[in-house]
Amino acid sequence: MHLPGTHTLVTALVSGVLLGGLLALTALGLSLVLGVMRLINLVHGELVILGAYLGYALLSGLGLDPLAGLLLVAPALALLAYPLQRILLLPLLGKGLQAPLLTTFGLSVIAQNLFVLVFHADTRSLSRSYATAPLGLAGLQVPAIYAISFAVALVVVGGVHLLVRRTGVGREIRAASEDPVAAAVLGVDVGRVYARTYALGTACAGVGGVLVGLAFSFTPTTGTAYLLTGFAVVVLGGLGSVLGTLIGGIGLGVIESVGGAFFGDGYRDFIGLVVFLGFLALRPQGVLGRAER
Amino acid sequence: MSRAEPGALITSAVPARRAARATLAGALVAAGALLALAPSFTSDYVQQVSFRVLQYAALGQAWNLLAGYGGLVSLGSAAFIGIGAYTTAELTNHGLPLIPGMLVSGVFAAGFATIVSPALFRLRGLYFTIGTLALAEALRLFMVNYNGLGGNIGIFLKSAAPTTAGLYWLALGVAAAATGLVLLVLRTRLAISLRAVRDDEDAARQMGLVSFRTKLFAFTLAAFVMGVVGGLQAGKLSQIEPYGAFGLQWTVDVVTVALIGGLGTLGGPLVGAVFTVVLAELLNAYPSLHLAITGAIVIAVVRFAPEGLWGVLARGWARLAAAGPRTQRGARRVRQ
Numbered sequence: 001m002h003l004p005g006t007h008t009l010v011t012a013l014v015s016g017v018l019l020g021g022l023l024a025l026t027a028l029g030l031s032l033v034l035g036v037m038r039l040i041n042l043v044h045g046e047l048v049i050l051g052a053y054l055g056y057a058l059l060s061g062l063g064l065d066p067l068a069g070l071l072l073v074a075p076a077l078a079l080l081a082y083p084l085q086r087i088l089l090l091p092l093l094g095k096g097l098q099a100p101l102l103t104t105f106g107l108s109v110i111a112q113n114l115f116v117l118v119f120h121a122d123t124r125s126l127s128r129s130y131a132t133a134p135l136g137l138a139g140l141q142v143p144a145i146y147a148i149s150f151a152v153a154l155v156v157v158g159g160v161h162l163l164v165r166r167t168g169v170g171r172e173i174r175a176a177s178e179d180p181v182a183a184a185v186l187g188v189d190v191g192r193v194y195a196r197t198y199a200l201g202t203a204c205a206g207v208g209g210v211l212v213g214l215a216f217s218f219t220p221t222t223g224t225a226y227l228l229t230g231f232a233v234v235v236l237g238g239l240g241s242v243l244g245t246l247i248g249g250i251g252l253g254v255i256e257s258v259g260g261a262f263f264g265d266g267y268r269d270f271i272g273l274v275v276f277l278g279f280l281a282l283r284p285q286g287v288l289g290r291a292e293r
Numbered sequence: 294m295s296r297a298e299p300g301a302l303i304t305s306a307v308p309a310r311r312a313a314r315a316t317l318a319g320a321l322v323a324a325g326a327l328l329a330l331a332p333s334f335t336s337d338y339v340q341q342v343s344f345r346v347l348q349y350a351a352l353g354q355a356w357n358l359l360a361g362y363g364g365l366v367s368l369g370s371a372a373f374i375g376i377g378a379y380t381t382a383e384l385t386n387h388g389l390p391l392i393p394g395m396l397v398s399g400v401f402a403a404g405f406a407t408i409v410s411p412a413l414f415r416l417r418g419l420y421f422t423i424g425t426l427a428l429a430e431a432l433r434l435f436m437v438n439y440n441g442l443g444g445n446i447g448i449f450l451k452s453a454a455p456t457t458a459g460l461y462w463l464a465l466g467v468a469a470a471a472t473g474l475v476l477l478v479l480r481t482r483l484a485i486s487l488r489a490v491r492d493d494e495d496a497a498r499q500m501g502l503v504s505f506r507t508k509l510f511a512f513t514l515a516a517f518v519m520g521v522v523g524g525l526q527a528g529k530l531s532q533i534e535p536y537g538a539f540g541l542q543w544t545v546d547v548v549t550v551a552l553i554g555g556l557g558t559l560g561g562p563l564v565g566a567v568f569t570v571v572l573a574e575l576l577n578a579y580p581s582l583h584l585a586i587t588g589a590i591v592i593a594v595v596r597f598a599p600e601g602l603w604g605v606l607a608r609g610w611a612r613l614a615a616a617g618p619r620t621q622r623g624a625r626r627v628r629q
Contacts, residue, residue: 040422099595099596101366102552106591109587109591110584110589112584113582232427273427273430273431277424277431280420280427281415
C-alpha cells in the first residue's frame with residue numbers, strides 16, 4: 001500500500017464516478033430481474049458479454065460503429081430474452097427459488113462455451129480511437145469512453161426509470177413486483193410481465209456490454225466479473241430501485257477506483273468484492289427484508 | 294391395505310428385508326474389492342479417468358450435503374478446494390507426507406469455513422448463494438495478486454507425485470470416506486435438523502433448533518471434504534497456481550455432478566460423477582461442446598427430473614421390483 005498524491009486521488013475519484021455509470025449500466029438488468037421476478041439471474045454476466053460480442057460482430061462484419069450498433073444490439077437481445085424466459089423460466093414459476101436459479105446456471109455454462117465455439121477464446125475489444133483518447137476535464141485526464149458511457153448510462157437509467165414509473169407497462173411491472181398474486185387477480189398477465197422485464201433487463205445488459213467492449217477487453221469468461229459487480233451495485237444501491245442502481249454503480253466505481261489508487265490496480269476488483277461482502281454481512285436486513293417478502 | 298392379516302404380512306416381510314440387506318452388503322463388499330483391485334487389471338488411462346470420477350464423487354457428496362440435504366446452495370466450492378491444494382503443496386514442500394498433508398488441508402478448509410460462517414449465515418437463501426460466489430472470487434483475486442504464496446505463478450511441488458495406481462487408491466479412499474461420512478450424518482439427529490432448516494428455517498428455530506449450529510456443521514464438514522480433495526489434486530500436480538486451484542470451473546463441475554446425479558440422494562453424486570466424467574471423455578475432442586451439452590442437461594434435469602439420474606434409476610428399479618414376486622409387493626404394502 002502507498003499513499004497516492006492529491007492529483008492521483010482526484011483523478012481516481014472522477015474516473016471512479018464516471019466508471020460508476022458503466023457499472024450501473026451492466027447491473028441494471030440484474031437489478032430489474034431480481035427486484036421484479038425474484039430471480040438470481042446467473043446468466044446475466046454472459047448476456048452483458050453477448051452484447052460486447054454482438055457489437056464486435058457488427059463492427060468487424062459490417063463496419064458499424066459500436067455506439068450506432070447499440071440501436072441494433074439492444075432490440076436483438078430483447079428478442080432473444082423474451083422467448084428464453086417464456087420457454088425455460090416461466091414453467092418453473094411456483095417451483096421454489098432453486099429451480100430457476102439452477103436453470104440460469106445451466107444457461108451461463110452453455111453461453112460461455114458457445115462464445116468459445118463461435119468467437120474462440122481470444123481476448124477481444126472494440127477498439128475505436130475516440131474511446132481511448134484522453135479527455136481533459138479541469139486539468140484531469142480520463143479516458144473519453146468513461147464519459148461517453150456515463151452519458152449513455154444516464155440516458156438508459158433515466159429512460160427505464162420513466163418507463164417503470166410513468167407508463168402502463170411500468171405500472172404492470174410495479175404491480176407484479178409488489179405482489180404477483182394480487183396483480184394476477186386484478187387481471188395482470190404476470191407471466192407476460194416477467195417476460196417483458198427479462199427482455200428489458202437483457203437489452204440493458206447488452207447496452208452495458210457494448211460499452212464494456214469499448215472501454216475494456218473481454219473473453220468468453222469475463223461475464224462472471226460483471227455478474228459479481230452487478231450484485232455489488234444492486235446491494236449498494238438498494239434492491240429494485242432503478243435510480244438506486246445508478247447510485248450503487250457510482251459508489252462501487254469510486255470504491256474500486258480509489259482502492260486501486262491505494263493498493264495497486266490488481267486489487268480493484270478484490271476491494272470491490274470485499275466491500276460488497278462486508279455490506280452483505282453487516283446490512284442484510286436492508287437487502288433481505290425486501291427480497292424475502 | 295390388508296386389514297385382515299397384517300401380522301402375516303409383516304412376518305413374511307422381515308426375513309425378506311433381512312435377506313435383501315445381506316445381499317446388498319455382499320454386493321457392496323464385492324464391488325469394494327473389485328474397485329480396490331482394479332489397478333491390477335486396468336490400464337493407466339482407466340485409472341486416470343477413475344481418479345477424476347472418484348474426486349468428483351467426493352466433491353459431489355460434500356456439496357450435496359450442503360445443497361441437497363441442507364438447502365444451502367453454495368457457489369464457493371473453489372475456495373475450499375483451492376485452500377486444500379495450497380495447504381498440501383506448502384506442507385509437502387516442507388517434508389510432510391501426502392496423506393497427512395491432505396488431512397491438514399481439510400482442517401484448514403474447515404477452519405476457513407468456520408471463520409466466514411458468521412457473515413455468510415446472515416445471508417438467507419439466494420443471498421447465501423451470491424455471498425459464497427463473491428467470497429470464492431475474492432479469494433481467487435487475492436491469491437492472484439498477493440505475492441506471499443507464489444502470486445499468479447503459484448507453487449512448484451518438490452516431492453514426486455504418487456503413481457497412477459497410488460493416486461487412484463487415494464481417490465478411492467477419499468470418495469469412500471466422503472460417502473461414509475454423509476451416510477453417517479444421515480443416521481444422526483443432525484440430518485433431521487438440517488432438513489428442517491432447509492424446509493423452513495424460521496419454523497425450525499421456533500421449534501428450538503439452533504439453525505446456526507446445524508448449518509455450521511454441514512458447512513464445515515463439506516469444506517473439510519473439499520479441502521481434502523484439493524489436497525489430493527495438489528498431490529497429482531507438479532505446480533499449483535491460483536487460476537486453476539481457485540478456478541470457477543471447480544464450482545461449476547461440482548454443481549453439475551450433484552445436480553445431474555440427483556440432489557438429496559446418497560447415490561446421486563456417485564452416478565453424477567460417473568456420467569459427467571464419462572461424457573467428458575467421450576467428447577474430449579470438443580471440450581466446449583461438451584460443457585455446453587452439460588449445461589443443457591442441467592437445465593433438462595432441473596425441469597423434468599429434479600430427482601436426477603439416481604431418482605430416475607431408482608424409479609425404474611422400483612417398477613422392476615413391483616413386477617417381481619408377490620412377497621415383495623406385500624412388503625411394499627406394509628411399509629406404505
